[in-house]
Amino acid sequence: MAKLKLNFSEPSHVIGVSLLIGGVIFSVYELVHDPDIFVTTLLKSLALGSVYAILALGFVLIFKATEVVNFSQGSIAMIGALFISFMVADENLPIVGFFWEIKNPIYSLGGPEWLMWTLSVLVALCFAAMLGLVIERLAIRPMIGEPLFSVAVITLGLEIVLRGFANDTVKIQYRNINAPWGTGGFKIGSGFVNWSYFAAMIVAAIAFVAVFFFYRSRMGIAMRAVAHDQEAAMAQGINIGKVFAIAWGAGAVLAALGGLFATQPPVRQTGAVDPEVSLVAFRALPAVILGGLDSVQGALIGGLIVGTAEIYAGQYLSGQTAWLGSGYPLIVPYFVMIIGLLVRPYGLFGTPEIRRV
Amino acid sequence: MFLRPNLYTSYEQEIQILPTYTKKVLAAIAIIVLLLIPFDVPLLTAATDLPVLRNIPIISNGIPPLRFLGDNNWLRVLDQALIFGIAALGLNILTGVAGQVSLGHAFFMGVGAYTGAVLGGVASSSVWGWNLPIWIWLPGAGVGAALVGIIVSPVAVRLRGLYLAIVTLGLVFVGIHMSNTTWGKHIAGDPGLGRDFPTYDIQIWKEQPPLISIDEDGKWFGFLDVTDNQKKYLFLAVLFLFFILLAKNVARTRTGRALQAIRDRDIAAEVMGVPEFKYKLIAFATSSFFAGVAGALFASFAGKLPASQFSLALSVEFIAILLIGGVGTVSGTVMGTFFVVLIPKFVESFTDWLADKTEGTGVGAKLAEVVISTGPGNQGPVSSATQTPGYPLNVFDWNLVLYGVLIIVFLIFEPLGLYGIWIKIRNYWKRWPFSY
Incomplete structure (x- = not known):
């Protein structure tokens, strides 16, 4: 992590610090003024931040290992959510279901509902990982050594392709996720808290802890070595192809998890996969950029900052909707990103590129 | 020099727009074909009416293989290609010549479209419009977009590579959202349906009959009998050629060389005395100007367009154009x-x-x-x-x-x-x- 040095002769640092102080004063005022709303808003923003952090972590894992910004993360999230919706529904599985009547066998085992749901989701995540591996092998592996930008455009092309398939399935009939926590919640005074908030936070915590430990395993060290210098890593005998594959597999799993929570409150209220799900990943991009493209803790902190900004703007500026336009919270992440980049052009924790003449 | 196309004996030779004979011939053929496409050439028409060719389904679907298109529905597709070509040339200056990757080209097109719409459109109870003639709103659209480009560039100049790409991607979403606000609705009209855009008719001033009519069938200059589709195509083709010339010349001048130096190694360019900020700003402004003009043409061509059309998919299309081309x-x-x-x-x-x-x-x-x-x-x-x-x-x-x-x-x-x-x-x- 690069040291954050404050320099008050630089206007952007003054802006950053004054925003921070203003935020603290505002929080204290609101906490005293209307604690119910403030606490529920805080929980909501932490939940949204967790969703963004999960998606951002997927971006960062893939970027660190392969130096590719995966613009198709949104579509992979949507397809992953679709896999989940197929696994948890009481109907024939797609493709094979055309020819034979095959339903998800887990549900015929019996047992508590939440356990069968979780197992089905885990199976769906395996399918998502396989999708990631296939994408990596077919579209990314041949592009090793090409300019970064060509690879980025390949992922944009993938976005079009995958979204074509996914949209086709959900455009008319939204697909339900049937989450065991339901759409319910509890009240704190006049504020409302959904159970899904806690699910999102717990899954984000598990994901980040898992990545933390993974980076300390043998494969994780290899991955960090590849991120540091591909050629040197190859010279040390690290199998770069394996590293790429694992990064894409893990990235796709995280995307699918992000897609799962993108259907739940606070992101969307429907609890079903609809065409808007893939756009959530584009709102997670500011989180990645704000935290720094190649930093895991940056993904967490960037996600939380962006989520907090979005929810708080939605809560406390709602009187200005006429002037700001309906749905204005959705573009708050981009403004946060631009302000953050004015202060630090490589994000909060990103590694600055070393420039030589 | 006929057999030694790469042998240059003077600087003037080297910076020619078309340095070799092959290029001169190919360019001439391309221009002739471009201008002849909307007409029927009698001899070729007769050849395609042969029953052998007529029975191939894709030809009966509307693609004539040997003759020019005439007044055909494929002409509209080509119109779109010409408009997108202008925008892509603009992105080429920013991304290809100056090396600044931008995913926000659709945003600048949108800015141009709505600047043009406010300047040239007809006002109603819900939207603004000053009903000015095309020779004001078309350049005005470009200038409006260029100004927005200049406003954005201080942020953009600080960023490099993929960071810049993602920030400009953010512009697209911000732009679509802005059309959704109360003041944005006066500019962009209803978010679902969009607003009416001005037509291509070339007028001297507001209420006068058009000097050169483009939106109606009829004769041009008293003798050239063309339909409105053909007129639109020819108008766009001439503009397209003009912008090709402009883009070629940007790359050949001092500015173009400075931009190329920045693309190849920005810090080295600065060491050699190329002011990075100034030239990146110029690149953004020029590219946005192209995008603005193309956006206004595109909106006017479509007639009615919701602001959500200027989306990420459009930006991706331009990046794809650059990389595929x-x-x-x-x-x-x-x-x-x-x-x-x-x-x-x-x-x-x-x-x-x-x-x-x-x-x-x-x-x-x-x-x-x-x-x-x-x-x-x-x-x-x-x-x-x-x-x-x-x-x-x-x-x-x-x-x-x-x-x-x-x-x-x-x-x-x-x-x-x-x-x-x-x-x-x-x-x-x-x-x-x-x-x-």
């Missing part, structure tokens, strides 16, 4: 434009052709039936309906998927783009009959 070259950009804009239309007519095929008999019909499902119970991965619930891919999404696959496959197999293919062909014939 060949980054940094004007001729590559032009080739890429025609390729990328025409491909979806070809994919569409291919799908139509497949759907037609299923009604026939023979091997072709059997193959087509495997792919296309025409009704319920008729299995196949693609449905011929435009909206289907469930698994058979509807035609609209199928076109989108094929388009994306083509972009990916093209980039994997030909990373240098169409320009790279041209280089290969040229080098082959240069050393022919020797293999190296």
